[in-house]
Amino acid sequence: MNKMYVNVIHRADRGPAMREGLRFQQDAAHEAGIRTTILMSYEGLCDPEMVAYVKTQQQLGDEIGIHFHNFMCEEMRPFAESDDMALYLHSTASKKSIVDRIFQTFEEAFGFAPVSIGGYILDSETILYIKQKQPQVKAAITNCFEEGVKMFEGNNNSWYLFSDGGPWGAFYPSRHHHLAPARSAEEAIDIVSLPHLNRDMVLALTSRDDYFSSHPANVMRAKANDGPRSPYMRRFVDQWIQQKDYNGFSYYSVFVSTPWVMPGNIFVDDAEHAKALYVDSLQYLRQKADEGEAELATMSGFADAYRLLAGPDKPEVNLWKDILAGTKRQTFWYVDSAFRCAIDLNIGGTICDLRPYVGELSGDMGPDTEILWNGNHPYLIAKEHRGHSGHRCVVSIGGASASIENVRTGGRVGRSAEGKHQLIVDPIVLEVGGHEVTLESTFTFEGAGRIRIERRVAAVSDPDVEVGVAEVFDGCYGTTIYPEDMRGIGLHAEGAAESASLAYAYRSGKAAVESPKRLSATVPKLRTRVSLVPEPGSADRGSVQEGVLFKPYYKLSSEKTLKQGGATATWLILEQA
Structure with a gap:
């Protein structure tokens, strides 16, 4: 027992x-x-x-x-x-x-x-x-x-x-x-x-x-x-x-x-x-x-x-x-040797905290160390400290869009056929451009720094309408509530026919590709590369984008156009850089 x-x-x-x-x-x-x-x-x-x-x-x-x-x-x-x-x-x-x-x-x-x-x-x-x-x-x-x-x-x-x-x-x-x-x-x-x-x-x-x-x-x-x-x-x-x-x-x-x-x-x-x-x-x-x-x-x-x-x-x-106020709020956590992740179901199943261990950074403190007093392990996402950071799904129809963050949901723990931990998110209904879209999400934690994220358009109020489903990673890095120097971060978009790169310079730069194979950000200070890797046929277009000083984040985005019943699968991967 x-x-x-x-x-x-x-x-x-x-x-x-x-x-x-x-x-x-x-x-x-x-x-x-x-x-x-x-x-x-x-x-x-x-x-x-x-x-x-x-x-x-x-x-x-x-x-x-x-x-x-x-x-x-x-x-x-x-x-x-x-x-x-x-x-x-x-x-x-x-x-x-x-x-x-x-x-x-x-x-x-x-x-x-x-x-x-x-x-x-x-x-x-x-x-x-x-x-x-x-x-x-x-x-x-x-x-x-x-x-x-x-x-x-x-x-x-x-x-x-x-x-x-x-x-x-x-x-x-x-x-x-x-x-x-x-x-x-x-x-x-x-x-x-x-x-x-x-x-x-x-x-x-x-x-x-x-x-x-x-x-x-x-x-x-x-x-x-x-x-x-x-x-x-x-x-x-x-x-x-x-x-x-x-x-x-x-x-x-x-x-x-x-x-x-x-x-x-x-x-x-x-x-x-x-x-x-x-x-x-x-x-x-x-x-x-x-x-x-x-x-x-x-x-x-x-x-x-x-x-x-x-x-x-x-x-x-x-x-x-939530056992204090008795609301329906739930938070899911996962940890292994590659990363720690938290998913807030109160905001639709958004990844709200992500700590990469793959960079093997030192945490030793003292007056003879580089980090002195700061034993916090650095983050790529920490929504409670850096509010815009997070990994979310955005659904669009025509010129209208809606993020899962706007809908409270719940979830349950499951296992994949291979025995891997899963978070199975309860279906959510999004209002987009006068239509209702029911979205199902499953996170499978495959180990070795990999999360498989599956989205399925379970229903659309008009089944003939095309729906854009985008995985959007808004990242940064740090250990406190204050922004760090983002210069040195490299952004890369690899498509089926072309590739493009950006060096972070706070200039709103953006690089887009068709049929993306990998969208990544390399953060040298954390010795970490974070990537979105769509499975074959799961993305029509993708982009990487730098922020500005007033909004110092980087964005990785992979989007697929689907109809009712369609699904997409994307890997969120952390690697040592």
Whole structure:
């Protein structure tokens, strides 16, 4: 039977208040029959009373590991080059020194080396170093899914944690970027990478996603609770359980640091309500385990299970519905080692986010790196950051046209005859030039950086009318809300009889061909080429076009004229350039 694997993780920090909070959390977990994973911060390791308490929990069967938050203190200062509170923002040499000191202190305190570790971000060079020096490590929390630009804005532009663009679940990290899944065992760092928390996969695009996560007290910050009750939190668990039916299993992490269940937290209206929400969440997970829907595990226990369930480059999908307001909105996600993609069914099935991993860019941060603080993985499409970007279908009749973006729809997860993941979009009806056109769309994720997009004109109010069906890719690149320098991008249109190219110069340049074979944009900064490749007979005309400074995007367009019952198939392909 497919299951959702659950980790309940606590962090042990310094001081009597932290010990009191941890004691409450541990007691709540044990009352629910849950073994926890306790991750010791360096400050916690420097507190003899906290170490002594955690040892009592180890004797009860809980797992003990390391967390790389709350390490910068008086005891650490001699081992670090600066007083930066974030490990991932230290230089390579400083990262190594800090890591060595924390592992040494842990082993002196507990008498063994840990197999589970965590941080808000652990970049690839840090994970590699830890794995080389501490080969017993099995599992690591390495990222905070979609905590980046919107989190920065929502925290008074002062929270320097940029982690947009990676997977939402477990994966084997690649050696070049901690947010990119590895293609093979040779490319992988031999560790199971985990997210800090699970997120609401609709609101992760549209909101600060720390409001809506597997962190029960965060729903208080989002005002999604009614005192000690939060039906939203239970619906959230149920949505994550549903994902196992698409992937064979799912992963769920509850990681609440102790200040969230203690008096004095400025984001918590009532500490007793926060405690009640925490207890209810654990009890509900216990109920789901008793019903056979979930399996409760330590971090290393899940890592062992994951190695049996998934190898490198195992794709994962997620279909999420709006569980906060109860609208019909759905968002679909897909990730593998070549790219991560999000499709917003609220705007007709438009690709609204696309992160290419094929360029194998480095994600290592610090004062001795090129990217410094910016751990976000770059995008080609990010509609929430760069509003005009997206891949959409445009239908035209005569001089009138309509985009699928104007129609809300739904969808379901399927499989192709070859077993590949599919998003099957519910038919939509477009009003075009006084006619109604019913359009069906299917996305098939073929692997190796390829998506097959099929459109079918299921019905036209006048069956004799000719309908233009165009695949339109409006792209850019970047990691934030601001445009990057597009000069250097090359646009190319290859037709059956002729070809044309453009160098991006912000001059509205356009190149068009008949019977296009490939329409592409090469983005050197991302070492990536993105292409639309129509299947034979699926395109009559195509074009590539550059934008202007006020609208700095590039456009790839492939169009086919169809009648009722006609269909077209186009490949969206990402390759290393």
